[in-house]
Amino acid sequence: MDGLVEIVEFSQAAMEHIDALYGYALTLTRNVAEAEDLVQDTFLRAASAAHQPDCNSNLKGWLFVIMRNAWLNEVRHKNCGPKFVDLETGGQTEDQAQENPHVVYLRKLEREQVRHAIESLPDAYREIVVLRDIEGFTYQEIATVLDCPAGTVMSRLGRARGKLRKLLSTWQPKSRIKAV
Amino acid sequence: MVKCEDIRGRLTLYLDNELQGEERGMVEAHLSDCESCAAIFTRELNFLNAVRESAPLHVAPPELRAKVQKILSEGVSGVVPETRPRRASRVSWVLAAAAALLLLLLPLLVWRFKQNTTPSGRAPSHFALMAADTHLRHMRGQLPLEIESGNTQQISSWFLNKVNFSVKLPNYQESSGQDKLYTLEGARLVGYQNDYAAYVAYRMKERPISLVITSDSASHPSGGEEIQAGELTFHYNAIDGLKVLTWSDRGLTYALVSDLEERGQQSCIVCHEGTKDRDLLEPLKPH
Numbered sequence: 001m002d003g004l005v006e007i008v009e010f011s012q013a014a015m016e017h018i019d020a021l022y023g024y025a026l027t028l029t030r031n032v033a034e035a036e037d038l039v040q041d042t043f044l045r046a047a048s049a050a051h052q053p054d055c056n057s058n059l060k061g062w063l064f065v066i067m068r069n070a071w072l073n074e075v076r077h078k079n080c081g082p083k084f085v086d087l088e089t090g091g092q093t094e095d096q097a098q099e100n101p102h103v104v105y106l107r108k109l110e111r112e113q114v115r116h117a118i119e120s121l122p123d124a125y126r127e128i129v130v131l132r133d134i135e136g137f138t139y140q141e142i143a144t145v146l147d148c149p150a151g152t153v154m155s156r157l158g159r160a161r162g163k164l165r166k167l168l169s170t171w172q173p174k175s176r177i178k179a180v
Numbered sequence: 181m182v183k184c185e186d187i188r189g190r191l192t193l194y195l196d197n198e199l200q201g202e203e204r205g206m207v208e209a210h211l212s213d214c215e216s217c218a219a220i221f222t223r224e225l226n227f228l229n230a231v232r233e234s235a236p237l238h239v240a241p242p243e244l245r246a247k248v249q250k251i252l253s254e255g256v257s258g259v260v261p262e263t264r265p266r267r268a269s270r271v272s273w274v275l276a277a278a279a280a281l282l283l284l285l286l287p288l289l290v291w292r293f294k295q296n297t298t299p300s301g302r303a304p305s306h307f308a309l310m311a312a313d314t315h316l317r318h319m320r321g322q323l324p325l326e327i328e329s330g331n332t333q334q335i336s337s338w339f340l341n342k343v344n345f346s347v348k349l350p351n352y353q354e355s356s357g358q359d360k361l362y363t364l365e366g367a368r369l370v371g372y373q374n375d376y377a378a379y380v381a382y383r384m385k386e387r388p389i390s391l392v393i394t395s396d397s398a399s400h401p402s403g404g405e406e407i408q409a410g411e412l413t414f415h416y417n418a419i420d421g422l423k424v425l426t427w428s429d430r431g432l433t434y435a436l437v438s439d440l441e442e443r444g445q446q447s448c449i450v451c452h453e454g455t456k457d458r459d460l461l462e463p464l465k466p467h
């Protein structure tokens with residue numbers, strides 16, 4: 001990478017994805033401290049490979065591939081046991097603050113239910129839902145991140161959403177009670 | 181005339197923006213004419229919107245942002261970044277505690293080592309450790325099966341295009357007329373060496389048995405007690421109370437994990453006794 005301008009541009013562009021990468025790291029590790037380590041590892045690897053020609057074509061996808069490979073390496077070397085996630089939810093957005101507090105409260109409840117349902121999914125399902133529905137990757141981009149055929153992405157995503165729908169449908173009555 | 185079932189089969193692709201051109205137009209035209217498909221579409225859309233609106237799931241804490249910013253400014257500009265401290269304070273007290281615990285437990289560990297050490301005394305391979313961990317995680321319900329089936333052919337087909345090797349599960353019981361001693365439960369993918377390995381779950385005597393398969397190039401069996409059986413070399417390890425047997429055959433490496441009372445190699449005999457492999461397995465029998 002040549003020139004200060006490119007360096008700054010790359011850093012700014014990469015920083016835009018830090019929340020997404022942190023979320024994905026938590027999806028993979030289910031542990032806050034390990035997720036933070038994984039995010040730093042990812043950016044460290046990205047920084048040293050920032051001169052590669054393919055990094056700018058799909059920077060987000062490229063960073064996710066780096067993260068997943070780094071995590072698989074970590075798992076292989078550590079042979080780690082079960083992990084428990086310390087679930088943190090994002091703060092209130094500016095849009096929410098301007099709305100009716102009751103509506104904001106109900107929407108927050110719904111979002112938290114969905115988040116909990118996503119966190120309750122089995123590893124492979126949670127990962128694919130995060131990549132598609134939270135991060136908005138295309139099937140082909142997900143296939144690149146997971147290093148599997150796009151057909152596998154489709155079928156796994158279908159099963160994951162089916163499971164998610166089931167989880168959310170069992171929680172529906174609760175939300176109705178709270179909404180009254 | 182486009183059939184509703186054709187459209188419904190494409191709804192997910194449409195909602196995920198995976199359809200283009202004519203196909204996309206066809207779905208849109210049908211949805212504007214067909215109330216029942218439009219109702220399904222709306223329900224799916226609402227569900228996906230609810231999921232998508234839950235983003236972001238997490239927000240990176242400010243301290244992490246600062247650390248990453250530093251990594252980027254030093255790393256990209258060519259300055260060699262400092263080795264990242266890995267939760268130094270936590271690690272140091274954990275190490276101190278571990279050292280103290282080790283001292284206290286040293287006599288016990290020495291005794292256990294003498295009891296459990298294999299003749300060759302070599303540590304288990306990464307693959308054997310991964311297989312044991314996968315078995316435990318599956319038992320705890322952390323790794324649910326992605327396909328549940330007792331049909332070997334169905335499981336083998338499921339792995340097609342998912343792993344970069346061919347998974348052909350034999351059916352010793354049926355082919356040999358042997359009584360049904362074990363049942364095939366299903367399978368899933370597990371991450372290994374930046375790729376997927378195949379995980380197959382069996383059950384025998386009400387206890388789970390795991391078979392993990394990867395390519396020979398990803399892992400070659402090593403460590404543990406070596407047992408020669410014909411042209412095959414089996415490696416036996418006791419890991420976390422589990423019996424793990426690893427071996428390579430025809431370009432694939434296998435790990436068999438169980439907590440059966442029989443030693444790892446003897447659990448092979450339990451399944452294969454009475455099959456055409458009995459001669460091959462003769463050396464595995466206890467002496």
